[in-house]
Structure formats: structure tokens, C-alpha cells
Amino acid sequence: MRIDDKKCIACEACVPVCTMAAITLDDVAAIDQSECVECGVCFRSGVCPVDAFERAEADWPRSLRSVFSDPTLSHSQTNVPGRGTEEMKTNDVTGVFRPGMVGIGLEFGRPGIGTRFRDVDLVAQAMAREGAQFRPENPVTFLMTDTSTGKLREDILDEKVLSAIIEFTIPIDRMKSVLATLREVSPKVDTVFSVECINVIEPDGSVPMDRILDELSIAHYPNGKTNLGLGRRPT
Ligand code: SF4
Ligand code: SF4
Known part of the structure; x- marks a missing residue:
């Protein structure tokens, strides 16, 4: 983004609007x-x-900033706007996350702080060492040079975006180790990130991962957000 300084009358109206406090007067x-x-x-x-x-056309890798930060744009690889895939919210319909598996989403950055891909890279590599199976349709997965290591392209690491999400699946018996590793790497991450977990509930209504979260003394709110899938699960 650019400001035409010949037009600007220094009215200050834009300063509080900026999501990253990047405008100064x-x-x-x-x-x-x-x-x-x-x-x-x-x-x-x-x-x-x-x-x-003035919205200037950006060259690679700066062009990544807008597709991860502007919800009106789509990713060229997925043709989907936004930061992640939709399966985390629509598993009742898609059935992507199967019994015995846990889907994990790691959401980096928020307005006011954002995230650089260097931080996403650090955590993605740590998760790859834990055996993460990265979701192929996720926009961050497209930026990996090798999904078995989680390594992101070197030329994008300094790029900053409003938010980015890593999505992957692990067997439920790896969950404890994955969460321990996240705690270990978090002090090295120069932004905020949140952890979202999804698994299929048992026929009796219990949530398999609850026990693991309780053992680790991690506060969790299973009724915090419920997205009902209004469709038929594929057979
Ligand atoms: S809104 Fe911002 S860019 Fe526009 S005139 Fe006011 S200070 Fe200048
Ligand atoms: S971060 Fe967003 S709101 Fe702030 S100057 Fe850049 S494009 Fe404008």
C-alpha cells in the first residue's frame, strides 16, 4: 500500500484504521x-x-502479504479466500478427520501484531518432526519446500501477514507429545498463536482428546464453538 504524499492533507483519519499501526503522521x-x-x-x-x-501491484514474495491478509482476495492455488481450509469447521460433512486421529490448527498472528513466516516455519518444522501430516489444500502447505520437514521457502521468511494457519493431522496417541513440543517452541515464537484441536466424538458423546488435555492440565472448552454440518457424511 502506498500514500500519495502530494494528495495527503494530514487529517489523521487513517491512522487508527490501520490493522498493524503501520501508518504514522x-x-x-x-x-x-x-x-x-x-x-x-x-x-x-x-x-x-x-x-x-494507492494499491500497488506487489512482486513475489511481497505479493503473499495481501492474499493472507485481505479476505476479499483468493489464494491462486486453492481459489479460496482466507487463511486455512474449511474442514476444521465442516467435518460432519467432509469426514476428513477420522476416529483415532486429531486435526490440529495453529493460528498465528492477530490484528495489531501479525506474523512473519519465519515464526510459522519454526513451528511447522517442529510439528513435522512430530509426524504431522500437513493438509494439502492449506495455503501454508503450498509454501513448504518439503512437507516431510515442514520447511518453508527461504525467500518468504521475512514476509509479514495478518494471520496464517498451519493445519495437520496426527494419530491421537501423538497428541501429548505434539502439545509438549508446542509448549517448548512457543517462547521462540515472536507473535501470538492459538491451538485448535478437532476429533470425532464417541457414540456415548465423550470426546477422546479430553482425557489427554486433562492430564496435561490444559484448560479446554468443548462447548466453545460448535459448527453443525448440514449434509450427509460421505460413505
Ligand atoms: S486519511 Fe491519511 S492519507 Fe488521507 S489525507 Fe488523511 S492523513 Fe492523509
Ligand atoms: S497494514 Fe493494512 S491498513 Fe495498514 S497500511 Fe497496510 S494495507 Fe493499510
């Missing part, structure tokens, strides 16, 4: 290009009274 407004994640909020909001924002 001196004589005119300016954008810290290292921090800007190309989310387009300043442009789309129409907050500027003189239309000073």
Missing part, C-alpha cells in the same frame, strides 16, 4: 512498508477524504 501520512501486511483496510474503508491511498 509527520507533515503527511506515511506507511512503514516492513510492517504493512497489505490487508487493504485503509483503502477499502474509504476513510481518506482525498483518496490518497
